[in-house]
């Protein structure tokens with residue numbers, strides 16, 4: 001993974017000093033809360049319902065075991081002993097004191113971490129496929145480009161006061177695990193027919209109040225133009241994005257109102273002036289950054305095949321976990337392991353300090369010290385020998401991290417909702433917990449198969465409900481919580497926005513409604529080979545509406 | 558009271574009238590439309606005020622006659638003038654003064670300097686104090702080229718360092 005050089009260390013140290021000075025001036029009253037807000041946001045400090053929240057960047061979701069130990073230490077020392085992994089591959093601490101934040105940032109800097117641009121109207125942490133560098137289906141590791149973008153966008157003088165936040169995601173596989181089409185800019189690393197490396201550039205995807213699937217802006221941008229082209233997009237957006245209404249300020253609205261062809265022409269015109277300039281990437285620089293991401297030396301461990309087969313025969317539980325949470329690696333003797341942070345009835349994405357330490361230790365013992373955070377709020381060990389799977393599993397089990405539900409109905413994404421968030425209409429976490437408890441039975445989950453439930457506590461859609469196979473949105477009606485259900489959303493290479501199925505459900509009726517939807521699917525599907533999303537796309541909303549509301553077609557709440 | 562700070566210190570006799578109606582003292586600074594109109598009918602030097610929604614590249618044909626540009630930051634969160642200044646320097650090759658006006662606060666100043674703004678008008682007391690001490694909250698290391706002078710850094714093409 002990327003290692004800081006002296007420049008990076010000095011930069012982050014200066015950034016911490018800068019923020020410390022800002023906090024001091026705020027505490028002294030030299031900066032009003034109004035003016036302080038964008039400054040603290042630019043450094044990941046939110047004011048939540050009960051306290052400040054600090055969001056720490058995990059660039060493109062890659063962590064070393066040493067960094068994970070530091071995150072555990074911070075959870076223990078400055079928070080209440082846990083942290084929360086987010087859908088942007090970051091980690092949030094919900095209870096730090098404002099006056100402790102400079103100290104936390106200094107501790108993070110020791111392990112090459114920071115909170116720069118994890119919030120605010122600037123270019124946010126660049127996210128990437130969590131299996132990058134290990135997956136069999138990728139063109140190349142996308143993370144070097146994410147790292148180049150991370151560096152270039154850090155404290156950018158022209159693009160730190162954008163109309164709204166700006167999110168970039170990158171993948172290098174046809175099978176999109178980074179949800180690039182619901183990002184402001186989505187990049188798909190590709191090779192063209194001549195064998196050159198470049199990107200398909202998508203723009204204007206997003207969720208929130210007006211969900212939109214991104215449009216293709218450029219089918220093949222040669223890699224050396226990455227920064228000049230993104231600069232052109234950013235400049236057009238900075239100058240022309242709407243600033244009169246914060247709900248219309250994302251680039252998706254600009255794309256929508258301007259039209260993709262017109263916008264492409266503007267970007268192209270701007271880029272003409274930039275493409276030959278100093279932002280052009282030299283091959284040597286791309287190669288130098290790429291060398292940091294060289295995969296670990298994976299020696300052949302063919303003995304693992306037989307061992308694994310034997311373990312699976314003797315231990316059904318282990319076998320179920322392998323079937324669910326273990327995916328094939330580029331190297332046939334290795335695997336990519338998903339560590340579920342979705343225990344039955346638990347809080348999606350939460351990890352205790354002890355669990356973080358345990359994952360760090362297991363990563364050191366079995367996974368070359370490398371850890372990933374997924375946008376589905378789980379962790380991944382990307383390089384584990386088949387021969388090590390069983391002891392790894394036992395290690396996970398000791399910490400309650402062996403839940404075998406990756407991609408299943410209890411692998412729920414949920415935003416913090418009314419338990420923490422000042423903007424929430426409704427609770428998300430208890431809803432996730434109740435659904436998880438209802439479907440706890442492993443056999444039943446396995447029978448249902450792949451089904452993604454995503455829950456947001458308000459229309460800001462931090463829980464990505466628009467792209468859940470089943471999406472749940474908390475709304476407020478006459479002072480009470482109500483949940484609106486959408487069906488058919490998806491955030492992969494076939495991205496779609498879910499459709500509202502009908503009037504909303506009270507909290508106490510919601511889980512029953514989910515069960516009705518699941519039973520309807522089970523009755524309608526051609527067989528186990530037809531997952532929920534495919535079945536829904538084939539049969540449409542009608543049978544689900546009928547099952548939920550009976551004959552009377554009821555309109556959306 | 559509004560003070561004018563430039564990279565070489567505070568300015569006591571500001572020659573420019575930044576009122577929109579010419580009611581102040583000094584030479585008038587025109588709106589973009591007025592300035593272009595003046596430019597079409599005369600050879601006079603041009604002092605112009607760029608509002609956030611203006612297209613600053615319209616100045617291109619007359620840029621060698623422009624002697625002063627004010628870019629307006631009507632709100633702390635409105636960052637359009639950062640692009641205006643970048644375009645003035647990088648695209649139009651303008652070398653004269655660019656002044657940030659509106660509600661300038663200390664923490665914007667390092668960003669402003671990097672995109673080529675070289676003077677600011679501010680009435681914010683704590684900001685004026687820090688400017689007087691020349692104690693700006695900026696970072697000398699940069700991950701991207703920008704209009705202001707900076708030197709390349711060994712390593713990667715996109716990195717820069719400002720003079721200390």
Ligand code: SF4
Pocket residue numbers: 415416417418421422423424425456457458459460461462463
């Ligand atoms: S979706 Fe709404 S309630 Fe949930 S975290 Fe985002 S803003 Fe808060």
